[in-house]
Amino acid sequence: MLKSFISPLESTGKNCRIQLSGLDLWITLRITRLFVYPKEINIDKLKESVSRALSIWPIMSGRYIVIDNDKHFIEMSDNPIPFCFIKNDLLDKSPFDSNMILNVIDCSYLSFIDPIDVDKLVGGSLDEPLLRLKLTHIEKSNEWIIGVSGSHIVGDGDTFLKFFNQISRFYQDIYTIEFYPIFERHLWNKDDFNQSILSRIKYVSECRSCEETQKKIFDDQKNLYQINLEFSSEQINKLRCLADDGNQITNQDALIAYIISTLNRYCYPKTDQRHILHATTVINFRGVSDSIASKDFAGNGFFLLTSDDFEDSESILNIAKTIRQSINQSRDPIYLQSCLSTVDHLMRQLINDNKSSNVFFFNNDIFINSNYRYDWINLVDFGYKDQCRYYSPWTGRLYISVSRLNPFFDGNNWIRTDKNGAYLAFLIENDMKDLFINAYKNDIQQSFQYVKL
Incomplete structure (x- = not known):
C-alpha cells in the first residue's frame, strides 16, 4: 500500500472557523x-x-474543534487529506454485485476504504482528518475502486455528492465552476423550541444510550434479512398513476406507499403490534428559504419528520397522500424553522448526555432515506458514462434506502438501460421475508393489478 497526502491547490480556508449548528453534530457517523x-x-x-x-471546498480539509464544551467548529485549516493506493492481485473481480446497499456484517467492503x-473526533481533534480517500486497482479485472470515508459533521450525502462531482468534472478537464458551496450554518435560537412537534421528531426526542443503540444495530444486522428490490421506470410510473389522486404524488411517494401497503397486507396485519x-x-430542506439554507448550502441540510397516522394503512392512495402532506408541510418556512430550532436544541442535548439519535426502537414506524433524486452514477463517473457503480453500507429494520439502479454486466460490458429505475433495500424479520418477496413477485407479474387503492 502506498500512502500519501493531497494538499489543496491553493490555501483558501485561511483557518476560518465555521460554527456548527446542532443539526451538524453527527460526530460518530461517517x-x-x-x-x-x-x-x-x-x-x-x-x-x-x-x-x-x-x-473550492476548504471545509473538507479542515479540523473539528470544540470550545467551552458547547461551541462546535470546523476550522478550515487547509490540511492535506490522506490518500492510499493499493494493487490487489488476489481478487478476480470486484466483490460487489448489483445490490447498492452493503451489509455491514459482511466486512469485505472495509478493505476498500481508509476509515x-x-x-x-469526540471532543474535537486537531489531528484526525475529516476526509480520507483510498484507490484500489483490482489487477485481474482491471477494475478501479475509489473508497470514500468522510465525517458526517462536514455534511450529508448531498454535500459529498457535489464535492465528488466537482472532482469528477476536473478529472475530465471540465473547469467551469457550476456553483460555489456555502458553508456558513444558520445558528438556531433555543427560545424557538416547540414542544408541540416532539411526536413528529422522535428520532431526537426519544433517544437511547449509545450502548443500547450500538447493540441494536449489531443485533439487527446479524438477525434480520436484507430485502433488495429493483423497479423499472415503467413499473414506477404505473405505481405513481395508481397512487396519484390529484395530490401531486412523486415517484418516491408511490414506491414507498406500495412497500408500506404490501408490508401491512402480507406481513404486519392490524392485529400485529408492528403494523x-x-x-x-429524511427531508432535504435546502432551497425552502435562503435564510435557512440555500440550494448551494454545503452542510447537513436535512432532518427527519414523521407523518400523521394513515387513515387507511393498506391503501397506497392514502399512504402516498399522507406522506406527501408531511413533506409539503416541511416546505412552509415558518413550520420548518420551528422544527429545525427544536431539532437543533435536542441534538445538542443528546451530545451532552452521551446519547444517540433513535431510528431503531419504534414498532409502528418506517423510515425513508432516498437518494433517488441524485444520479450518483453519472455525477461521479470520471468519464465512464453509465458504467460507474455506486455502493454504500448499512440499512436498518424497515429503514428504506432508495437509489437509482446500478449498471449491470451483459457478459462483456457494464451497461445501464434504465436511468430512472429504482433500487430499494431494508431489513426485515426472517419469518417475514418470504411473505413479502412472494407478494412483491406476484404484483410484478400481475402489473400491480391487485394492489389496494
Whole structure:
C-alpha cells in the first residue's frame, strides 16, 4: 500500500472557523461511499483533481474543534487529506454485485476504504482528518475502486455528492465552476423550541444510550434479512398513476406507499403490534428559504419528520397522500424553522448526555432515506458514462434506502438501460421475508393489478 497526502491547490480556508449548528453534530457517523470503474483511474490526474476541488471546498480539509464544551467548529485549516493506493492481485473481480446497499456484517467492503477514526473526533481533534480517500486497482479485472470515508459533521450525502462531482468534472478537464458551496450554518435560537412537534421528531426526542443503540444495530444486522428490490421506470410510473389522486404524488411517494401497503397486507396485519401506522422521511430542506439554507448550502441540510397516522394503512392512495402532506408541510418556512430550532436544541442535548439519535426502537414506524433524486452514477463517473457503480453500507429494520439502479454486466460490458429505475433495500424479520418477496413477485407479474387503492 502506498500512502500519501493531497494538499489543496491553493490555501483558501485561511483557518476560518465555521460554527456548527446542532443539526451538524453527527460526530460518530461517517459518510462512506464506494465507486467502481471498469477501467483505469489515472492516479496523478485524480490527485490533481482532488487538490483543485479542495481549494473550492476548504471545509473538507479542515479540523473539528470544540470550545467551552458547547461551541462546535470546523476550522478550515487547509490540511492535506490522506490518500492510499493499493494493487490487489488476489481478487478476480470486484466483490460487489448489483445490490447498492452493503451489509455491514459482511466486512469485505472495509478493505476498500481508509476509515476516519470517529472516536478521535469526540471532543474535537486537531489531528484526525475529516476526509480520507483510498484507490484500489483490482489487477485481474482491471477494475478501479475509489473508497470514500468522510465525517458526517462536514455534511450529508448531498454535500459529498457535489464535492465528488466537482472532482469528477476536473478529472475530465471540465473547469467551469457550476456553483460555489456555502458553508456558513444558520445558528438556531433555543427560545424557538416547540414542544408541540416532539411526536413528529422522535428520532431526537426519544433517544437511547449509545450502548443500547450500538447493540441494536449489531443485533439487527446479524438477525434480520436484507430485502433488495429493483423497479423499472415503467413499473414506477404505473405505481405513481395508481397512487396519484390529484395530490401531486412523486415517484418516491408511490414506491414507498406500495412497500408500506404490501408490508401491512402480507406481513404486519392490524392485529400485529408492528403494523405500520406512519412514515418518517429524511427531508432535504435546502432551497425552502435562503435564510435557512440555500440550494448551494454545503452542510447537513436535512432532518427527519414523521407523518400523521394513515387513515387507511393498506391503501397506497392514502399512504402516498399522507406522506406527501408531511413533506409539503416541511416546505412552509415558518413550520420548518420551528422544527429545525427544536431539532437543533435536542441534538445538542443528546451530545451532552452521551446519547444517540433513535431510528431503531419504534414498532409502528418506517423510515425513508432516498437518494433517488441524485444520479450518483453519472455525477461521479470520471468519464465512464453509465458504467460507474455506486455502493454504500448499512440499512436498518424497515429503514428504506432508495437509489437509482446500478449498471449491470451483459457478459462483456457494464451497461445501464434504465436511468430512472429504482433500487430499494431494508431489513426485515426472517419469518417475514418470504411473505413479502412472494407478494412483491406476484404484483410484478400481475402489473400491480391487485394492489389496494
